[in-house]
Amino acid sequence: MVLLPIKEPLTLQMLVSGLYAAGKAAKMTGKRFIVFFALLLSMAGALFAQGFKMDGYFNSGLGVVYSSDADISTSLKAFGADSEQNGFRFRLNGEYSTNAETAGVKFRLQSQSRLDQGGYFSIPYVYGWVNFFNGIVYLAGGLVDDTGWQTADWWINDDTGEGLGVMLKITPLKGLDFGFGAYIMSQQPSGYNNFLNFGGGLPNFKDIMPKIKDAKYTFGASYTLAGIFYLGATFRLKNKAGWNGRYYEIIDIETYGYYYDGRQESSQLIGEFRFLMIEDLTAIIAASIDNIQEFDTAGNTVITQTFAYKLGSLSFGLNTAEFIYNRKNVFGNRIPYMPGLLFNLWGSYEIKGFTPQLDLTYFLGGQSKVGGDKTYMWHRKGYNNYPVYKLNANDNRWRSVIGLRPSLRYNLTPGIFVEIGDMFNYDFANYNGVYADSTDPNKRYCFSNVFYLEFKFSF
Numbered sequence: 001m002v003l004l005p006i007k008e009p010l011t012l013q014m015l016v017s018g019l020y021a022a023g024k025a026a027k028m029t030g031k032r033f034i035v036f037f038a039l040l041l042s043m044a045g046a047l048f049a050q051g052f053k054m055d056g057y058f059n060s061g062l063g064v065v066y067s068s069d070a071d072i073s074t075s076l077k078a079f080g081a082d083s084e085q086n087g088f089r090f091r092l093n094g095e096y097s098t099n100a101e102t103a104g105v106k107f108r109l110q111s112q113s114r115l116d117q118g119g120y121f122s123i124p125y126v127y128g129w130v131n132f133f134n135g136i137v138y139l140a141g142g143l144v145d146d147t148g149w150q151t152a153d154w155w156i157n158d159d160t161g162e163g164l165g166v167m168l169k170i171t172p173l174k175g176l177d178f179g180f181g182a183y184i185m186s187q188q189p190s191g192y193n194n195f196l197n198f199g200g201g202l203p204n205f206k207d208i209m210p211k212i213k214d215a216k217y218t219f220g221a222s223y224t225l226a227g228i229f230y231l232g233a234t235f236r237l238k239n240k241a242g243w244n245g246r247y248y249e250i251i252d253i254e255t256y257g258y259y260y261d262g263r264q265e266s267s268q269l270i271g272e273f274r275f276l277m278i279e280d281l282t283a284i285i286a287a288s289i290d291n292i293q294e295f296d297t298a299g300n301t302v303i304t305q306t307f308a309y310k311l312g313s314l315s316f317g318l319n320t321a322e323f324i325y326n327r328k329n330v331f332g333n334r335i336p337y338m339p340g341l342l343f344n345l346w347g348s349y350e351i352k353g354f355t356p357q358l359d360l361t362y363f364l365g366g367q368s369k370v371g372g373d374k375t376y377m378w379h380r381k382g383y384n385n386y387p388v389y390k391l392n393a394n395d396n397r398w399r400s401v402i403g404l405r406p407s408l409r410y411n412l413t414p415g416i417f418v419e420i421g422d423m424f425n426y427d428f429a430n431y432n433g434v435y436a437d438s439t440d441p442n443k444r445y446c447f448s449n450v451f452y453l454e455f456k457f458s459f
Contacts (some may be wrong), residue, residue, distance in 0.1 A: 008438075035263045042184070052096045056459060060088035063378060063452035068445075070437040077376055081419075082456050084379040085113045085190065102390045103130040108145070110194060117188065118195030124187055125162075138169040138179075145187065148177065149220040149234045151272040153286040153306040154319040154344070156383065160218050160236035161186055161264040163435075164196070165210070178221040184208050186216060186264045197263075197356075198243045208243075216241035216264065230274040238267040238293040260293060267292035282308040299326035307434075316347040323365060323385045327379065337387035338398055339367025344380075353411050361403035366424035371435075371448025376435045378403070378423045378450040399429040415458035423450045 035432040059080040062155065066074045083089035089112035097104030107126040127142030140146060144162040152158055158251035165183030185208055189192045196203050209417045222232030239353035242262020260266050268290045275283035291298040301324040308317030341364045348357035359380060369377040386399050407421030425448045427435065432442040 009396060027459075035422065051099060052094070054094050054459075056090070056092040057083075057456060058088065058090045059083040059085070059454075059456040061419075061452050061454035063450040065370065065376050067374075067448045068447040069371065069374075069435065070372070070439045079376070079378060079419075079452070080112075080456075081379040081452065081454050083112070084377065084381065085428070086377070087113060089113070092294060101131065104128070112193055114193050117197075122193045122195040124194035136171055137172070139166065140169075141166040143187070144181070149222055149230075149232050149268060151284070151286045152274060152283045153272065153304045155304045155342070156270065156286050156288050157323045158270065158288075159220070159267050160216070160234040161216070161272055163187055163216060163241060163264075163341060164205075165215070167218075175224040175226065176222075179219070181216075181218040181220075183216040183218070183241055184210055185243055186262075188263055196243075200244070203243070214240040225276075227276055229276055230272070231333070233269065233271040235270075236264065236266075236268045239265050241265065260291075266290055280310040282306060282373050284459045294338055295326055296328040297326065300324075301326075307404070313350040314347070315349075317345075319344040319346075323387070325387050327389075334395060335390040335395070337389055338365055340385045340387065342383065342385075346380075352454075354411040355411065357407050357409065359403070359405040359407075361401070361405075363401045363403075366401055367397060367399055367427050368403060368448060370423065370425050370450055371446040372399075372401055372425065372427040374449075378452060382423070397429070397431045399427070401425055401427045417454075419454040419458055421452055423452070 015055050021027050027121050038080075043236035059082045061079055061081055063077055063079055064074065078087050079085070080087070080089050090110065091112075092109040093107070094109075095104060095106045105126070105128045108124045109121055109146050110124050111121050123143065125143050127140050127144045129138065129140040131138055143164050146162055146167055146169075147159070150159045161183075162181055163183035164185040165181060167179060167181040169177055169179035185196055185198075189199050198204070198208065215241055217237045218234060219236075220232070220234040222230065224230045238260050240258065240260075240262070242265040268288065268374070269292065270286070270288045272284065272286040275281070284304075286304045286306075288300075288302045290300045290302075302321060303324075304319070304321040306317070306319050308315065319342075319399040321340075321342040323342075325337035325339070329335035342361070343363075344359065344361045346357060346359040348355050363382060363383050363385075365385060365387065366383050369375045369382040369384060372386070373384060373435065383401060383403065388399060390397070403423065403425045405421060405423045407419055409417050409419040411417045426445065427448070428445040429435075432444060435443045435446040438441060
């Protein structure tokens with residue numbers, strides 16, 4: 001955290017002088033946003049003193065990307081593996097709270113991945129909050145992003161979402177929380193810079209008036225028995241708060257129905273259990289059940305297990321995930337998708353600021369995000385599930401991938417590191433044409449490799 005201490009009271013003369021100087025600088029440089037933001041931080045430091053806090057980070061990297069696909073050239077790409085973002089990620093989080101911590105405001109300024117989605121900077125969240133009755137009742141309103149019920153597992157690492165609206169949380173007993181949220185818009189995913197999307201563009205809030213039944217409603221509950229366990233769950237009703245705009249313009253909803261495939265528009269349940277009794281042990285089981293509104297024909301279930309243990313300078317862990325798909329009576333007499341199984345084994349050792357690490361991944365029913373789906377993203381979760389339909393009861397088609405990543409991280413300070421690594425993937429399948437190129441239309445495999453350099457600065 002960065003605290004902005006007050007050095008002298010803010011006077012009207014100081015404020016006017018600051019605004020004049022900022023305006024003059026903006027006119028000369030044309031960078032009005034940067035000047036305004038710098039002025040905002042200065043005013044925040046003077047006005048809010050010790051109640052104003054900031055933190056954030058910058059992450060980026062560069063990789064040499066190779067694929068055995070004869071039609072893909074070896075290339076350079078900028079990518080932040082730690083933040084899982086193309087190009088880079090910059091985040092600045094700010095919070096102001098009263099001395100008694102009974103009310104406050106939170107915001108995030110962000111630049112990452114897709115600058116064509118909302119411009120260079122987006123505001124993933126900005127909301128005010130208040131506490132009543134000695135912290136028993138918590139109310140937040142605005143563009144909300146509360147992580148109180150977000151899972152801590154390796155794969156899901158999410159809750160059922162918030163957005164533009166209000167959230168109520170009640171803590172009647174120590175460790176027990178439950179609450180409710182109502183939202184009229186959802187933020188887009190991080191790959192879209194978390195911007196608010198209305199029919200493909202930025203929203204005019206006067207136009208955002210969904211019917212009562214179409215808003216997004218979420219429910220959450222959790223219980224923590226200190227030093228023993230944590231148990232939590234969140235649930236979301238189906239809604240039309242994704243505002244992606246496609247089906248409003250293209251598909252006759254009265255004839256074909258609404259698809260509920262926008263951002264967080266499906267009905268979803270996420271649950272999690274954390275074992276807390278052993279120090280330095282991470283043990284988490286989480287599950288996500290999605291598309292509940294049409295579970296027989298489109299239901300997706302993900303179950304994950306996250307285990308890690310730190311023994312002095314040595315750390316090691318195992319992450320697993322199972323993917324189950326309900327596709328009853330879809331496309332004639334086809335049989336549902338084959339399930340997917342993911343295993344990720346890793347180990348690291350810290351010595352004098354250096355941390356070598358080795359990751360080994362096997363994904364039955366999945367592919368890499370480098371050579372597999374050709375999105376060329378080499379973060380440690382750089383794999384995705386690829387469900388394959390069984391054409392009949394005897395069909396045993398599948399896709400798989402084996403991944404290996406050695407890396408070496410140098411920690412300059414606790415908040416700054418540089419990492420060098422190499423990610424190797426072997427994607428393969430047992431049927432023809434999966435990875436076809438101009439030299440072989442029946443090709444069943446693809447080798448891919450990324451040699452990369454990574455940097456992260458946290459403050």
